[in-house]
Amino acid sequence: MHNKASITPSTSPALVISQEALHHSVNTLNYLREKSGCRVLYSIKAFPFIPVLQWLKPHIDGFSVSSLFEAKIASEVVVKQQGIHLTTPGIRPNEIAELNQLCSHISFNSVNQRQLFDRQGEQTFSAGLRINPKLSFAADQRFDPCRLHSKLGVSVDEINRHSFNGLSGLHIHTVFSQSDYAPLLQTVDKLQRQLGEHFSRLAWLNLGGGYLFNTIEDHQLFIDLVLTLRHQYNLQVYIEPGKAVVGDAVDLLATVLDCFDSDGKMVAVLDTSINHNPEVFEYQRQPNILQNDPQGKHKAILVGSTCLAGDIFGEYRFKQALKIGDKIHFPQVGAYTSVKANRFNGYNFPDIYWLDSENLQRLKQYGYDHYQEHWLAG
Ligand SMILES: Cc1ncc(COP(=O)(O)O)c(C=O)c1O
Numbered sequence: 001m002h003n004k005a006s007i008t009p010s011t012s013p014a015l016v017i018s019q020e021a022l023h024h025s026v027n028t029l030n031y032l033r034e035k036s037g038c039r040v041l042y043s044i045k046a047f048p049f050i051p052v053l054q055w056l057k058p059h060i061d062g063f064s065v066s067s068l069f070e071a072k073i074a075s076e077v078v079v080k081q082q083g084i085h086l087t088t089p090g091i092r093p094n095e096i097a098e099l100n101q102l103c104s105h106i107s108f109n110s111v112n113q114r115q116l117f118d119r120q121g122e123q124t125f126s127a128g129l130r131i132n133p134k135l136s137f138a139a140d141q142r143f144d145p146c147r148l149h150s151k152l153g154v155s156v157d158e159i160n161r162h163s164f165n166g167l168s169g170l171h172i173h174t175v176f177s178q179s180d181y182a183p184l185l186q187t188v189d190k191l192q193r194q195l196g197e198h199f200s201r202l203a204w205l206n207l208g209g210g211y212l213f214n215t216i217e218d219h220q221l222f223i224d225l226v227l228t229l230r231h232q233y234n235l236q237v238y239i240e241p242g243k244a245v246v247g248d249a250v251d252l253l254a255t256v257l258d259c260f261d262s263d264g265k266m267v268a269v270l271d272t273s274i275n276h277n278p279e280v281f282e283y284q285r286q287p288n289i290l291q292n293d294p295q296g297k298h299k300a301i302l303v304g305s306t307c308l309a310g311d312i313f314g315e316y317r318f319k320q321a322l323k324i325g326d327k328i329h330f331p332q333v334g335a336y337t338s339v340k341a342n343r344f345n346g347y348n349f350p351d352i353y354w355l356d357s358e359n360l361q362r363l364k365q366y367g368y369d370h371y372q373e374h375w376l377a378g
Contacts (some may be wrong), residue, residue, distance in 0.1 A: 004168065004251065004290055004331060009360060012255040012327075013350040015338065017052065020357065021249035026059040028213045029241070034063075035208040035219070036226035038237045041085055043209045044070055046242030046335040047250065051354065051363055053077040056245070062104070064209070064240035068095045071102045080104045080125075085206065085240065087130050087171050089113070089151050096120050107171035107206060109153060126203065128169030128224040131156050133190055135174065137183040142283075143176035161218050164198045169236075173208025181222050188225060199233040213244045243335035250334030252276060252350060256326045257305060265315070266300040268322045273304020274311050277333055278340040278348055286314035290329040293319050302328060306345040330354040343371060 007016055029040045041060040048070060053063065054077055062083015063074040067090070074084045080102060087107035091099065096117060099106065107128035108114040117123055132153035138144035139301060145152040152171070175183050184207065192199070199205075213219075217341070226237045254272035261267070274281040289302070296317035304311035313330075341349055348371065351365040 002176070004329065007251070007253065007316065007355065007360065008327075009253060009327075009353050009362070011351045011353065011362070011365070012253060013270075013276060014253045014353055015333075015350045016147075016251050016253060016353045016355050016360070017334070017363075018249050018251070018355050019055070020355075022052070022055060022246070025214060025245045025249060026056070030059065031131070031246070032213065032219060032222065032226075032239075036223040036237070038226045038228055038239055039083075040208075041083060041238055041240040042245050043072060043240045043242035044375065045337055045339060047246045048073050049364075050076060052246065057082075061238075064206075064242075065103075068092075068098060068102075071099060075102050085238070087128075087173075087206075091116060100124055105169065105204070107169065109151075109268075126168040127166060128171050128204070128206065129154055129159070129167055130171040130173070131159060131191065131195075133172055133174060133182070133187045135187050135190055137174065137178070138176050145174050156191065159195065163202055167202065169202055169204035169206060170195070171206040171208065173206075173210060173240075175208075175210035178211050180227075181211070181216065181219075184211070185221060185225060188229070197235075199229075199235060202233070202235060204236040204238060205229060206240060209239070209240070209241045209243070211241060211244060212247070213241060214248060246334035248332045248334065250332075250337070252330040252333050254328045254330070254338065256322055256324055256328065259300070259322055259324060262301075266298070266322065268300045268302050268326075268328075269305050270302055270313075270328060271305060271349065273306045273344075273347060274308075275304065275306060275344050275347060276341050277330070277337045279308065279336055280313060282340075287330050287333065289313075289316055290331055291318055291327075292316045298322065305347065308344070312363065343374075344349065346371065 041062045041064040042060050043064040045066050056251045065071045066088045084103050085105040086103045089109040102127045105126045107130045109130050130153035133156045136144050136146040141147045229235050254270040256268045257271050258269040296319045298318045298321040300322045301315045303314040349366045354361050354363050
Protein backbone atom coordinates (compact mmCIF):
# COMPACT_ATOMS: atom_id res chain seq x y z
CA MET A 1 0.00 0.00 0.00
CA HIS A 2 1.20 3.50 -0.79
CA ASN A 3 1.74 5.79 2.12
CA LYS A 4 -1.07 8.19 1.27
CA ALA A 5 0.53 11.12 3.04
CA SER A 6 3.42 10.93 0.56
CA ILE A 7 1.25 11.40 -2.55
CA THR A 8 2.17 14.77 -3.98
CA PRO A 9 0.57 15.75 -7.29
CA SER A 10 2.26 18.80 -8.77
CA THR A 11 -0.99 20.74 -9.15
CA SER A 12 -3.83 21.48 -6.74
CA PRO A 13 -6.66 20.67 -6.29
CA ALA A 14 -6.22 17.15 -7.62
CA LEU A 15 -8.15 13.92 -7.73
CA VAL A 16 -5.84 10.92 -7.47
CA ILE A 17 -7.05 7.54 -8.68
CA SER A 18 -5.30 4.65 -6.97
CA GLN A 19 -4.84 1.60 -9.16
CA GLU A 20 -4.05 -0.44 -6.06
CA ALA A 21 -7.42 0.46 -4.51
CA LEU A 22 -9.20 -0.37 -7.79
CA HIS A 23 -7.45 -3.75 -7.71
CA HIS A 24 -8.67 -4.31 -4.19
CA SER A 25 -12.32 -3.61 -5.17
CA VAL A 26 -12.08 -5.80 -8.23
CA ASN A 27 -10.54 -8.66 -6.22
CA THR A 28 -13.52 -8.69 -3.88
CA LEU A 29 -15.93 -8.66 -6.82
CA ASN A 30 -13.97 -11.42 -8.55
CA TYR A 31 -14.25 -13.54 -5.45
CA LEU A 32 -18.04 -13.10 -5.54
CA ARG A 33 -18.12 -13.88 -9.24
CA GLU A 34 -16.08 -17.05 -8.84
CA LYS A 35 -17.91 -18.37 -5.80
CA SER A 36 -21.46 -17.52 -6.82
CA GLY A 37 -21.39 -17.23 -10.61
CA CYS A 38 -22.94 -13.76 -10.46
CA ARG A 39 -22.06 -11.25 -13.18
CA VAL A 40 -20.65 -7.89 -12.23
CA LEU A 41 -21.49 -4.62 -13.99
CA TYR A 42 -19.83 -1.36 -13.00
CA SER A 43 -22.47 1.33 -12.48
CA ILE A 44 -20.71 4.16 -14.25
CA LYS A 45 -22.85 6.89 -12.71
CA ALA A 46 -20.43 6.82 -9.75
CA PHE A 47 -17.46 7.97 -11.88
CA PRO A 48 -17.58 7.56 -15.68
CA PHE A 49 -13.96 8.60 -16.31
CA ILE A 50 -12.99 6.71 -19.46
CA PRO A 51 -9.53 5.55 -18.26
CA VAL A 52 -11.27 3.95 -15.26
CA LEU A 53 -13.79 2.23 -17.56
CA GLN A 54 -10.94 0.99 -19.74
CA TRP A 55 -8.99 -0.32 -16.77
CA LEU A 56 -12.08 -2.08 -15.39
CA LYS A 57 -13.16 -3.62 -18.70
CA PRO A 58 -11.20 -6.92 -18.42
CA HIS A 59 -12.32 -7.39 -14.81
CA ILE A 60 -16.09 -7.03 -15.21
CA ASP A 61 -19.04 -8.22 -17.30
CA GLY A 62 -20.09 -4.84 -18.63
CA PHE A 63 -21.42 -1.48 -17.53
CA SER A 64 -24.65 -0.32 -16.00
CA VAL A 65 -25.86 3.06 -17.23
CA SER A 66 -28.66 5.47 -16.47
CA SER A 67 -29.00 7.69 -19.52
CA LEU A 68 -28.28 7.96 -23.22
CA PHE A 69 -25.02 9.82 -22.59
CA GLU A 70 -23.84 7.18 -20.11
CA ALA A 71 -24.76 4.49 -22.64
CA LYS A 72 -22.74 6.35 -25.26
CA ILE A 73 -19.70 6.75 -23.06
CA ALA A 74 -19.88 3.06 -22.09
CA SER A 75 -19.96 2.25 -25.79
CA GLU A 76 -16.62 4.03 -26.22
CA VAL A 77 -15.16 1.18 -24.17
CA VAL A 78 -17.32 -1.89 -24.80
CA VAL A 79 -19.62 -3.02 -27.57
CA LYS A 80 -23.24 -3.86 -26.92
CA GLN A 81 -22.49 -7.61 -26.80
CA GLN A 82 -20.06 -7.02 -23.93
CA GLY A 83 -22.88 -5.66 -21.80
CA ILE A 84 -24.46 -2.21 -21.54
CA HIS A 85 -27.43 -2.38 -19.15
CA LEU A 86 -29.71 0.61 -18.79
CA THR A 87 -32.29 1.53 -16.21
CA THR A 88 -33.76 5.00 -15.71
CA PRO A 89 -37.16 6.56 -15.06
CA GLY A 90 -36.44 9.05 -17.86
CA ILE A 91 -36.20 7.56 -21.34
CA ARG A 92 -37.11 10.28 -23.86
CA PRO A 93 -39.08 9.28 -26.98
CA ASN A 94 -36.36 10.70 -29.25
CA GLU A 95 -33.71 8.44 -27.69
CA ILE A 96 -35.37 5.13 -28.42
CA ALA A 97 -33.59 4.28 -31.66
CA GLU A 98 -30.14 5.01 -30.24
CA LEU A 99 -30.78 3.18 -26.99
CA ASN A 100 -32.03 0.19 -28.95
CA GLN A 101 -28.78 0.21 -30.86
CA LEU A 102 -26.47 0.75 -27.87
CA CYS A 103 -27.93 -1.26 -24.98
CA SER A 104 -27.79 -5.00 -24.46
CA HIS A 105 -30.35 -4.84 -21.63
CA ILE A 106 -32.98 -2.25 -20.70
CA SER A 107 -34.94 -2.44 -17.45
CA PHE A 108 -37.99 -0.25 -17.84
CA ASN A 109 -39.07 1.83 -14.91
CA SER A 110 -42.75 1.73 -15.75
CA VAL A 111 -45.30 0.17 -18.06
CA ASN A 112 -45.55 3.44 -20.02
CA GLN A 113 -41.81 3.50 -20.67
CA ARG A 114 -41.91 -0.08 -21.87
CA GLN A 115 -44.73 0.73 -24.27
CA LEU A 116 -42.66 3.52 -25.82
CA PHE A 117 -40.44 0.79 -27.26
CA ASP A 118 -43.25 -1.63 -28.14
CA ARG A 119 -44.48 0.88 -30.69
CA GLN A 120 -41.05 1.10 -32.33
CA GLY A 121 -40.62 -2.17 -34.16
CA GLU A 122 -37.83 -4.63 -33.52
CA GLN A 123 -36.05 -4.58 -30.17
CA THR A 124 -32.45 -5.68 -30.17
CA PHE A 125 -31.94 -5.70 -26.39
CA SER A 126 -33.09 -7.95 -23.58
CA ALA A 127 -36.09 -6.30 -21.93
CA GLY A 128 -36.59 -6.16 -18.19
CA LEU A 129 -38.72 -4.34 -15.68
CA ARG A 130 -37.51 -2.48 -12.61
CA ILE A 131 -39.50 -3.64 -9.60
CA ASN A 132 -40.18 -1.67 -6.45
CA PRO A 133 -40.23 -4.46 -3.84
CA LYS A 134 -41.88 -2.14 -1.29
CA LEU A 135 -39.41 -2.97 1.46
CA SER A 136 -37.60 0.05 2.87
CA PHE A 137 -34.18 -0.13 4.49
CA ALA A 138 -32.88 3.43 4.33
CA ALA A 139 -33.62 5.57 7.37
CA ASP A 140 -33.36 8.69 5.22
CA GLN A 141 -36.16 8.90 2.63
CA ARG A 142 -33.92 10.72 0.16
CA PHE A 143 -32.02 7.47 -0.37
CA ASP A 144 -35.00 5.13 -0.29
CA PRO A 145 -36.24 3.91 -3.69
CA CYS A 146 -39.10 2.19 -1.83
CA ARG A 147 -40.36 5.34 -0.11
CA LEU A 148 -44.03 6.18 -0.25
CA HIS A 149 -45.08 7.43 -3.69
CA SER A 150 -41.77 6.23 -5.11
CA LYS A 151 -40.89 7.01 -8.72
CA LEU A 152 -38.55 4.04 -9.01
CA GLY A 153 -39.94 0.85 -10.46
CA VAL A 154 -43.25 -0.96 -10.80
CA SER A 155 -44.72 -1.92 -7.45
CA VAL A 156 -44.33 -5.60 -6.66
CA ASP A 157 -48.00 -5.55 -5.66
CA GLU A 158 -49.06 -4.38 -9.12
CA ILE A 159 -46.91 -6.48 -11.37
CA ASN A 160 -49.05 -9.61 -11.32
CA ARG A 161 -51.59 -7.67 -13.27
CA HIS A 162 -49.11 -7.03 -16.03
CA SER A 163 -48.00 -9.62 -18.44
CA PHE A 164 -44.58 -11.18 -18.18
CA ASN A 165 -44.80 -11.74 -21.94
CA GLY A 166 -41.78 -10.46 -23.76
CA LEU A 167 -39.96 -9.83 -20.49
CA SER A 168 -36.54 -11.41 -19.96
CA GLY A 169 -35.55 -9.99 -16.63
CA LEU A 170 -36.29 -8.09 -13.45
CA HIS A 171 -34.25 -5.36 -11.83
CA ILE A 172 -34.15 -4.19 -8.23
CA HIS A 173 -32.08 -1.52 -6.51
CA THR A 174 -33.27 -0.58 -3.07
CA VAL A 175 -30.41 0.18 -0.72
CA PHE A 176 -27.76 2.81 -0.14
CA SER A 177 -24.24 2.15 1.20
CA GLN A 178 -25.20 -1.14 2.88
CA SER A 179 -22.62 -3.26 4.69
CA ASP A 180 -24.95 -6.12 5.46
CA TYR A 181 -26.69 -8.64 3.17
CA ALA A 182 -29.86 -8.86 5.31
CA PRO A 183 -31.81 -6.34 3.15
CA LEU A 184 -30.94 -8.28 0.00
CA LEU A 185 -32.06 -11.57 1.49
CA GLN A 186 -35.33 -10.13 2.75
CA THR A 187 -36.02 -8.42 -0.57
CA VAL A 188 -35.35 -11.47 -2.71
CA ASP A 189 -37.41 -13.57 -0.30
CA LYS A 190 -40.35 -11.19 -0.78
CA LEU A 191 -39.92 -11.26 -4.55
CA GLN A 192 -39.81 -15.05 -4.55
CA ARG A 193 -42.99 -15.25 -2.52
CA GLN A 194 -44.88 -12.81 -4.74
CA LEU A 195 -43.37 -13.41 -8.17
CA GLY A 196 -41.43 -16.67 -7.85
CA GLU A 197 -43.89 -18.55 -10.06
CA HIS A 198 -42.74 -16.39 -13.00
CA PHE A 199 -38.99 -16.62 -12.34
CA SER A 200 -38.34 -19.66 -14.47
CA ARG A 201 -39.74 -17.82 -17.50
CA LEU A 202 -37.07 -15.15 -17.08
CA ALA A 203 -33.43 -15.15 -18.15
CA TRP A 204 -31.95 -12.74 -15.60
CA LEU A 205 -32.34 -10.92 -12.35
CA ASN A 206 -30.40 -7.72 -11.65
CA LEU A 207 -29.90 -7.15 -7.92
CA GLY A 208 -28.75 -3.53 -8.38
CA GLY A 209 -26.03 -1.69 -6.49
CA GLY A 210 -25.91 -0.10 -3.06
CA TYR A 211 -23.78 -2.73 -1.28
CA LEU A 212 -20.27 -1.82 -0.08
CA PHE A 213 -18.80 -5.26 -0.76
CA ASN A 214 -15.35 -4.27 0.52
CA THR A 215 -16.72 -3.60 3.98
CA ILE A 216 -18.49 -6.97 4.30
CA GLU A 217 -16.39 -9.74 5.81
CA ASP A 218 -18.51 -12.80 5.27
CA HIS A 219 -20.01 -13.18 1.78
CA GLN A 220 -21.53 -16.62 2.30
CA LEU A 221 -25.12 -15.34 2.51
CA PHE A 222 -24.71 -13.57 -0.83
CA ILE A 223 -23.03 -16.57 -2.45
CA ASP A 224 -25.75 -18.97 -1.26
CA LEU A 225 -28.49 -16.61 -2.46
CA VAL A 226 -27.04 -16.27 -5.95
CA LEU A 227 -26.40 -20.02 -6.23
CA THR A 228 -30.01 -20.71 -5.26
CA LEU A 229 -31.39 -18.23 -7.80
CA ARG A 230 -29.16 -19.64 -10.51
CA HIS A 231 -29.92 -23.27 -9.83
CA GLN A 232 -33.56 -23.11 -8.80
CA TYR A 233 -34.72 -20.85 -11.65
CA ASN A 234 -31.83 -20.98 -14.12
CA LEU A 235 -31.42 -17.20 -13.80
CA GLN A 236 -28.39 -15.15 -14.74
CA VAL A 237 -27.78 -12.93 -11.70
CA TYR A 238 -26.26 -9.47 -12.07
CA ILE A 239 -25.02 -6.94 -9.54
CA GLU A 240 -24.17 -3.36 -10.51
CA PRO A 241 -22.05 -1.68 -7.84
CA GLY A 242 -20.78 1.86 -8.28
CA LYS A 243 -19.44 3.10 -4.97
CA ALA A 244 -18.06 -0.34 -4.08
CA VAL A 245 -15.83 -0.13 -7.16
CA VAL A 246 -14.53 3.44 -7.11
CA GLY A 247 -15.50 4.87 -3.71
CA ASP A 248 -12.21 3.97 -2.01
CA ALA A 249 -10.11 4.44 -5.13
CA VAL A 250 -10.04 8.23 -5.52
CA ASP A 251 -8.72 10.87 -3.10
CA LEU A 252 -9.01 14.65 -3.34
CA LEU A 253 -5.95 16.73 -2.45
CA ALA A 254 -6.25 20.43 -1.80
CA THR A 255 -4.14 23.32 -0.55
CA VAL A 256 -4.79 25.95 2.11
CA LEU A 257 -5.07 29.36 0.41
CA ASP A 258 -5.73 31.47 3.46
CA CYS A 259 -6.06 31.25 7.25
CA PHE A 260 -7.61 33.77 9.60
CA ASP A 261 -9.50 34.14 12.83
CA SER A 262 -13.26 34.52 12.55
CA ASP A 263 -15.10 35.22 15.82
CA GLY A 264 -12.51 33.30 17.82
CA LYS A 265 -12.10 30.28 15.51
CA MET A 266 -9.48 29.60 12.89
CA VAL A 267 -10.89 29.41 9.36
CA ALA A 268 -8.79 27.84 6.58
CA VAL A 269 -9.87 28.56 2.99
CA LEU A 270 -9.02 25.76 0.56
CA ASP A 271 -8.45 25.83 -3.18
CA THR A 272 -11.25 23.29 -3.48
CA SER A 273 -14.84 23.67 -2.30
CA ILE A 274 -17.99 21.72 -1.83
CA ASN A 275 -18.37 22.27 -5.61
CA HIS A 276 -15.97 19.36 -5.94
CA ASN A 277 -17.83 17.12 -3.49
CA PRO A 278 -21.42 18.40 -3.45
CA GLU A 279 -22.73 15.55 -1.26
CA VAL A 280 -20.95 17.26 1.66
CA PHE A 281 -23.46 20.08 1.38
CA GLU A 282 -26.38 18.07 0.01
CA TYR A 283 -26.34 15.63 2.92
CA GLN A 284 -24.50 17.85 5.43
CA ARG A 285 -21.77 15.22 5.92
CA GLN A 286 -18.35 16.00 7.27
CA PRO A 287 -15.78 14.25 5.08
CA ASN A 288 -12.66 12.63 6.55
CA ILE A 289 -9.26 14.19 6.09
CA LEU A 290 -5.95 12.41 6.66
CA GLN A 291 -4.55 15.34 8.64
CA ASN A 292 -7.28 15.19 11.29
CA ASP A 293 -5.85 14.29 14.68
CA PRO A 294 -8.49 13.79 17.40
CA GLN A 295 -5.85 14.65 20.05
CA GLY A 296 -4.59 17.68 18.09
CA LYS A 297 -4.50 20.96 20.01
CA HIS A 298 -5.15 23.18 16.97
CA LYS A 299 -8.63 23.43 15.56
CA ALA A 300 -9.62 24.89 12.20
CA ILE A 301 -12.79 25.12 10.17
CA LEU A 302 -12.03 24.03 6.60
CA VAL A 303 -14.03 25.98 4.06
CA GLY A 304 -14.25 26.15 0.29
CA SER A 305 -13.35 29.21 -1.74
CA THR A 306 -16.76 30.06 -3.19
CA CYS A 307 -19.08 32.87 -2.10
CA LEU A 308 -21.56 30.48 -0.47
CA ALA A 309 -21.41 31.01 3.31
CA GLY A 310 -22.25 27.35 3.86
CA ASP A 311 -19.39 26.11 1.67
CA ILE A 312 -17.88 24.39 4.73
CA PHE A 313 -16.29 20.95 5.12
CA GLY A 314 -16.32 21.08 8.91
CA GLU A 315 -14.14 21.66 11.93
CA TYR A 316 -11.05 19.47 12.36
CA ARG A 317 -8.16 19.10 14.80
CA PHE A 318 -4.52 19.29 13.80
CA LYS A 319 -1.15 18.57 15.44
CA GLN A 320 0.26 21.86 14.17
CA ALA A 321 -1.60 25.08 13.48
CA LEU A 322 -2.59 25.19 9.81
CA LYS A 323 -0.79 27.66 7.60
CA ILE A 324 -1.07 28.90 4.01
CA GLY A 325 0.29 26.29 1.58
CA ASP A 326 -0.50 23.25 3.78
CA LYS A 327 -2.01 20.25 2.03
CA ILE A 328 -5.36 18.74 2.95
CA HIS A 329 -6.11 15.19 1.82
CA PHE A 330 -9.68 13.91 1.58
CA PRO A 331 -9.47 10.10 1.18
CA GLN A 332 -11.95 7.78 -0.51
CA VAL A 333 -14.14 10.27 -2.35
CA GLY A 334 -14.30 8.44 -5.68
CA ALA A 335 -18.05 7.95 -5.89
CA TYR A 336 -20.49 10.69 -6.88
CA THR A 337 -17.98 13.54 -6.51
CA SER A 338 -16.76 14.36 -10.03
CA VAL A 339 -20.16 13.57 -11.55
CA LYS A 340 -21.85 16.03 -9.23
CA ALA A 341 -19.06 18.61 -9.31
CA ASN A 342 -19.79 22.04 -10.70
CA ARG A 343 -17.91 25.25 -11.47
CA PHE A 344 -19.95 27.62 -9.34
CA ASN A 345 -18.09 30.94 -9.10
CA GLY A 346 -15.99 29.92 -12.11
CA TYR A 347 -13.62 27.71 -10.12
CA ASN A 348 -12.12 24.96 -12.17
CA PHE A 349 -12.50 21.21 -11.68
CA PRO A 350 -9.57 19.38 -10.04
CA ASP A 351 -6.95 17.81 -12.29
CA ILE A 352 -7.13 14.02 -12.39
CA TYR A 353 -4.07 11.84 -11.73
CA TRP A 354 -3.51 8.09 -11.95
CA LEU A 355 -1.31 6.45 -9.34
CA ASP A 356 0.09 3.00 -10.08
CA SER A 357 2.81 1.16 -8.18
CA GLU A 358 5.50 3.38 -9.67
CA ASN A 359 4.15 6.59 -11.09
CA LEU A 360 1.79 9.42 -10.44
CA GLN A 361 0.67 10.60 -13.85
CA ARG A 362 -1.67 13.44 -14.73
CA LEU A 363 -4.40 12.23 -17.08
CA LYS A 364 -6.67 15.24 -17.23
CA GLN A 365 -6.43 18.96 -16.83
CA TYR A 366 -9.47 21.13 -17.35
CA GLY A 367 -8.71 24.58 -18.63
CA TYR A 368 -10.48 27.85 -19.36
CA ASP A 369 -11.33 26.44 -22.84
CA HIS A 370 -13.58 23.86 -21.26
CA TYR A 371 -15.29 26.49 -19.12
CA GLN A 372 -15.68 28.90 -22.02
CA GLU A 373 -17.10 26.17 -24.26
CA HIS A 374 -19.75 25.51 -21.65
CA TRP A 375 -20.97 29.07 -21.71
CA LEU A 376 -20.60 29.99 -25.36
CA ALA A 377 -23.77 30.19 -27.38
CA GLY A 378 -24.25 27.51 -30.00
C1 LIG B 1 -30.24 1.56 -10.43
C2 LIG B 1 -28.92 1.74 -9.75
N1 LIG B 1 -27.99 0.78 -9.86
C3 LIG B 1 -26.78 0.90 -9.27
C4 LIG B 1 -26.46 2.02 -8.51
C5 LIG B 1 -25.10 2.11 -7.87
O1 LIG B 1 -25.22 2.22 -6.50
P1 LIG B 1 -23.94 2.26 -5.58
O2 LIG B 1 -23.00 3.25 -6.15
O3 LIG B 1 -24.48 2.69 -4.24
O4 LIG B 1 -23.37 0.88 -5.56
C6 LIG B 1 -27.41 3.05 -8.36
C7 LIG B 1 -27.12 4.23 -7.56
O5 LIG B 1 -27.85 5.15 -7.41
C8 LIG B 1 -28.68 2.89 -9.00
O6 LIG B 1 -29.63 3.85 -8.89
